[in-house]
Amino acid sequence: MKIARWSMPGDTAVLDGFVVDDRVVAFPDGLTVADVLTLGLDAAHGLYRRVDAAAGAPLDAVTLLAPVKPATxxxxxxxxxxxxxxxxxxxxxxxxxxxxxxxxxxxxxxxxxxxxxxxxxxxxxxxxxxxxxxxxxxxxxxxxxxxxxxxxxxxxxxxxxxxxxxxxxxxxxxxxxxxxxxxxxxxxxxxxxxxxxxxxxxxxxxxxxxxxxxxxxxxxxxxxxxxxxxxxxxxxxxxxxxxxxxxxxxxxxxxxxxxxxxxxxxxxxxxxxxxxxxxxxxxxxxxxxxxxxxxxxxxxxxxxGPQVAAPPVPPARKRRRARRRSSTPLLGQ
Structure with a gap:
């Protein structure tokens, strides 16, 4: 099985489902890739048996997205x-x-x-x-x-x-x-x-x-x-x-x-x-x-794409390695 995420032309909605031959078809019950990963491979096979490829869209008519939003x-x-x-x-x-x-x-x-x-x-x-x-x-x-x-x-x-x-x-x-x-x-x-x-x-x-x-x-x-x-x-x-x-x-x-x-x-x-x-x-x-x-x-x-110039962050300051704050007495003094 192939698992994918995609969007349709002119639509920002994200769809999740299977790639079946040259078509994409959404998971049953509105499930997402994250849901299916949590259910596991055996459950994914069960979902695959329920889908109707004819109800999907041609693969070349959609924009494929990253197939998973990684946890890590x-x-x-x-x-x-x-x-x-x-x-x-x-x-x-x-x-x-x-x-x-x-x-x-x-x-x-x-x-x-x-x-x-x-x-x-x-x-x-x-x-x-x-x-x-x-x-x-x-x-x-x-x-x-x-x-x-x-x-x-x-x-x-x-x-x-x-x-x-x-x-x-x-x-x-x-x-x-x-x-x-x-x-x-x-x-x-x-x-x-x-x-x-x-x-x-x-x-x-x-x-x-x-x-x-x-x-x-x-x-x-x-x-x-x-x-x-x-x-x-x-x-x-x-x-x-x-x-x-x-x-x-x-x-x-x-x-x-x-x-x-x-x-x-x-x-x-x-x-x-x-x-x-x-x-x-x-x-x-x-x-x-x-x-x-x-x-x-x-x-x-x-x-x-073009390189992005991010706002600069200054280099480290070389400072005297003080161990006490000179203006504040220690507790109890």
Whole structure:
């Protein structure tokens, strides 16, 4: 099954439902994607059996939106080849730290700046705008949902489906932030594209290899020129292990989105800059179109809009490190 959100021409109302062949049809009973994720995959199959595709609208007559309004977005860095290439640009040599192999690492990004298919990103002022091609898991209901410390088996059961994810990145801002040993923050949180829909996990089960990895092909091009391609099965961990790790001393809930991190072999420009020792291919510019294709999922296109100059925030003040307020006596004095 494919789950989508869309709007009709000239109408701001958002509709949620299934993609059936070349049509979209709303969920029964006015349910939303958030409702269906909370009900779970078995319930979604029951709803699918109730819909009449003829009552829907042609897919090419609607505007697809991001298929989920995420509760949270965790973004992992699960491809060794990506780490090798990016580190070459940052550190001057290709290196994967030993800590990378010990556990899957992620950061939280902004669920309030999610973009849908075809939407233009509005980046901050940057000289190194980049994309990142990822596959993302979307969490739904299951008997173990909401509990901490999921087993890998229970974690697999809470994966409702998958969608394509483009983690837009301002590499110069990101580089400054991470020198402070925290982040990324403003180098990332201005835009994340998701789409075109959620493909339910059972649809992709035939692509699972013997070790539980999704052996599906992912490709990306800029302005029609191929840039990178890889198999998602080149991840260091399969998705259930990412979900299980995310639940350590914590919880995952329906609507959470977990990105795989950037695929290897040119899944972003930053990796290629590191390998090439130069900004080749060049950073993204206004008007560029990034087109992503993931086997078994579909296509996600995003364009680059004008950069936005936000009001400035002053730098830190270097002040005398006083321990007491000089004009106010301590309690009891």
């Amino acid at each position: 977005i965790r973004d992992f860095v699960a491809f060794e080849e990506h780490v090798e290439g990016v580190s070459a640009g940052v550190e001057g040599k290709s290196d994967v730290p030993a800590e990378w192999y010990q556990a899957p690492t992620f950061y939280f990004t902004n669920p309030h700046t999610v973009l849908g298919p075809g939407q233009a990103v509005s980046p901050p002022l940057t000289r190194r705008l980049d994309f990142e091609l990822e596959l993302a898991a979307v969490i739904g209901a299951s008997p173990g949902i909401g509990q901490a410390d999921l087993t890998v088996e229970d974690a697999a059961s809470v994966i409702f489906g998958y969608t394509i994810m483009n983690d837009w990145s301002a590499r110069d801002l990101q580089g400054r932030e991470m020198k402070v040993r925290l982040g990324p923050a403003k180098g990332k949180d201005f835009g994340t594209s998701l789409g075109p829909w959620i493909v339910t996990a059972d649809e992709l089960a035939p692509f699972l290899d013997a070790d539980g990895f999704l052996a599906i092909r992912a490709e990306v091009s800029v302005n029609g020129v191929p840039v990178g391609e890889d198999l998602v099965s080149n991840m260091g961990w399969p998705f259930p292990e990412l979900v299980a790790y995310a639940s350590r001393n914590s919880r995952v809930v329906p609507g959470d989105v977990l990105g795989s991190g950037t695929i290897g072999n040119g899944g972003c420009l930053g990796e290629l800059w590191g390998r090439n020792g130069a900004l080749t291919p060049p950073p993204l510019q206004e008007g560029d179109v990034v087109h992503m294709v993931v086997e078994g999922i579909g296509e996600l296109t995003g364009s680059v």
